[in-house]
Amino acid sequence: MKRLGTIVLMIATLALGDAAMAAPALPGGPLPGDSVYQLDIPLTNQDARASKLAELRGSPVLIAMFYTSCKYVCPLIVDSMRSVDKALAPDERARLRVVLVSFDPEHDTPQALKAVAEERHLDLPRWSLDRTDAESVRKLAAVLGVQYRAIEKGDFNHSTVISLLDKDGRIVAHSSRTGEVDADLLAATRRELTTR
Amino acid sequence: MIRAMVAALCLAALALPAGAADYVAIPGGSFASVLPPDGKAALAVVAPFHLRMLPVTNAEFLQFVRANPQWDRGRIASLFADSQYLAQWGGPSNLGAAGRDQPVTRVSWFAAEAFCESEHARLPAWYEFEYAAAADESHADARADAAWRERILDWYARPSTTALPDVGSSPKNFYGAHDVHGLIWEWVGDYASLMISGDNRNQGDPDLLKFCGAGALSTQDRENYAILMRIALLSSLKAADTTANLGFRCARNATGDGT
Numbered sequence: 001m002k003r004l005g006t007i008v009l010m011i012a013t014l015a016l017g018d019a020a021m022a023a024p025a026l027p028g029g030p031l032p033g034d035s036v037y038q039l040d041i042p043l044t045n046q047d048a049r050a051s052k053l054a055e056l057r058g059s060p061v062l063i064a065m066f067y068t069s070c071k072y073v074c075p076l077i078v079d080s081m082r083s084v085d086k087a088l089a090p091d092e093r094a095r096l097r098v099v100l101v102s103f104d105p106e107h108d109t110p111q112a113l114k115a116v117a118e119e120r121h122l123d124l125p126r127w128s129l130d131r132t133d134a135e136s137v138r139k140l141a142a143v144l145g146v147q148y149r150a151i152e153k154g155d156f157n158h159s160t161v162i163s164l165l166d167k168d169g170r171i172v173a174h175s176s177r178t179g180e181v182d183a184d185l186l187a188a189t190r191r192e193l194t195t196r
Numbered sequence: 197m198i199r200a201m202v203a204a205l206c207l208a209a210l211a212l213p214a215g216a217a218d219y220v221a222i223p224g225g226s227f228a229s230v231l232p233p234d235g236k237a238a239l240a241v242v243a244p245f246h247l248r249m250l251p252v253t254n255a256e257f258l259q260f261v262r263a264n265p266q267w268d269r270g271r272i273a274s275l276f277a278d279s280q281y282l283a284q285w286g287g288p289s290n291l292g293a294a295g296r297d298q299p300v301t302r303v304s305w306f307a308a309e310a311f312c313e314s315e316h317a318r319l320p321a322w323y324e325f326e327y328a329a330a331a332d333e334s335h336a337d338a339r340a341d342a343a344w345r346e347r348i349l350d351w352y353a354r355p356s357t358t359a360l361p362d363v364g365s366s367p368k369n370f371y372g373a374h375d376v377h378g379l380i381w382e383w384v385g386d387y388a389s390l391m392i393s394g395d396n397r398n399q400g401d402p403d404l405l406k407f408c409g410a411g412a413l414s415t416q417d418r419e420n421y422a423i424l425m426r427i428a429l430l431s432s433l434k435a436a437d438t439t440a441n442l443g444f445r446c447a448r449n450a451t452g453d454g455t
Contacts, residue, residue, distance in 0.1 A: 033274035135309075135318075142305060142388060142435035143275060149389040151233075 028057065028168060035169035036063075036143050041136035043101065045128045046113035053140075054169070060192035061097045061165040065137075065146050065158065067104035068112045068129075073160055076178035078120055080162055083181040084189055085123075092193045098127040101140060103148050103156050105131050145174070166192050217256070217315060219246035219448060220372035222328055227337065229326055230423050231390060240323045244450035247320060247328055250363040250374050251382065251445045252311060254285070255296035257303065260311050262289055267307055274436075276306040281438050297362035299380045299443040305435040308383045312446035319385035320447035322430075326423060329377060331370035338370075339420055348422040351378040360441075377422060383444040387430040 031037055037054035044050050062081050066074040081098050088096065102108035113129035116122075122129070132140065141148055148158035164173040164185060173188035222245055229240035261268040261282075269281050270288035282302050286292020303311075305319075312318050320328075332338035339345070364374045429442075 031273075035273075035275065038273040038275045135313075138385065139306070139309070145434070147388050149386070 031057075032168050032170055034171075036140075036163075036165055036171060037169035039136075039139055039143060041132050041140060043128075043130040043132050044110060045130050046110055046117045046124065048110040056097055056099065056165070057169055058167055059095050059097050060167055060189065061099055061169075062162060062189065063099045063101070063144065063165060064160070064162045065103055065141060065144065065148070066100050067102050067156055068108050068116050069104070069154055070156070073158070073178060075120075077160055077162065078122075080175070080178050080180070080182065082120075084186050087181055087186050088190065088193070092190065094126070095193050096126070096189065098122075100127075100129050101137075102129070102131045103137055103141070103150075103158060104154065105134055105137060107154055144171070164188050164192060166195075217252075217446075218249040219317075220249050221450065222247055222324070222371050222373075224450075225327070225336075227327055227330065229323060230420055230427065231322070231326075240326075242321075242323050242327045245320070245324055246448040246450060247324065247371070247373055248317070248445035248447065249368070249372060251299040251380060251443050252308075253297050253363055254291050254294045254300045257282075257300040257311060258285075258289065258291055260314055264310070264314065265289070267310055272307070277304040277436050278438055281307070283438075284440070295359070295362060297364075298360045299363050299375070301360065301380060301440055301443045302438040303383075303443060304438050305383050305387065305433070308444040309385070311444075315446060317446035317448045319383055319444060321386050322384045322390055322427075324447055325376075325382065325384050328369070328371060328373055329423065329426075331373075331376070333367050333369055336370050345420065345422065348377045352422070352425065380441050380443040381426060381429055381439070383442065384430065387433060388435065390427050390431050 031054070035057075037057055039053055041053045042050060043053055062084065064077050064081060066077055068074075078100070081100075085093060085096065085098060102113070108131045110131070113131065117124055117127070117129050140146075144161055144163050146159055146161045148156050150156055160176050160178055162175045162182075162185065163171050166172045172192060173185055175182040175185040177185070222242075224242050224244040226239040226241045228237075231240070232238050233240055265271055265288075266273075267276075268288035269277075269283070269285070272281060280302055281304060282288075282300075284292075284294050284302055286294070308319055330337045330339050332341065332344045335341075361379065363379065366375050366378050368374050369376055433439075433442075
């Protein structure tokens, strides 16, 4: 009897396993093959809330990579993203998500992320600062086309790439401009916010 | 009793995951890389690690895609590989005319990473690869040997239209690894970061950063064309790219798992 129970359990597990393998019925249909959300990476935000990258699906997203102890370029990346955000009409702005993911999982704890969010007066939770694991950092950098290299004392050299994702996670525009409004990026963001 | 033990051992061997591939231990050390960490003359430091003895073969990669069909060429997301991914195979899960023991090529960085994760490993870092590639059959660092350099360069002169030899066809190097030179190009985990300068603190201009990277190549070792060509090739790639002569092998930390 016990054995029968075990077998039933095994069959149930197998059936569940099959269900998990099948393409999940996502809102908005199957994920496009070129969607950044094909990356199944975990995120933890400034409030220590865990999520998956693909949970951003549904609204346009401005996304970039940074690290909290960065003194030079990273504040400018935040400035650039904010300048696009600010140039939008309030109803447009409400539908945009802005996400910054850290290169530096070793040092960028939720507390460190929170400190930056507060210092920069970021509009949480529409904006979020996230950390992920080291392997996922490499994968995300690869899909976003961000080059980076750890140098001594916890610093990184990195290229600046702000990417605009459509609501399904496809990269529709990117910008390497820092510290000023990138008119092309702003126009593309408006376009994504008006296509439903 | 003995028979039962043998049977148990055989079962244990069968139960081993793809991680049963041979790895060779490479003691750590510091060495003069063609990409000095500070962009000038500092030595690169490599911690002890294990490197796959052989590049990954078609047969091994086939086993991986059969177990993980999201990585077969019919199903892979276009984010992770270009249209030529595994195009030399007969189909998504059969090799066709591709040799079982030939190195697998036309694999993207993402696919190579995923394979290595499946054998509890990772792609080697550039410094690890360069360190292992400095060895000839009998010396850990043969880079000053002009005759050896010539021998490697001969490989680049061979036309790439001929079929790739099987892995392990060339003699093993000082560490016991085969085919580090002379067979294929190989992915490294940090391929995208090679040309980023190590000492450029003036990060004000991101475009400048991209171009400054070229200054990171050391001129101390410019005779080492074979290594410079690898850097040139890897730096030109995107993570979803595949080429007919680009394969990979995996590495692990000497202690603990690969990550």
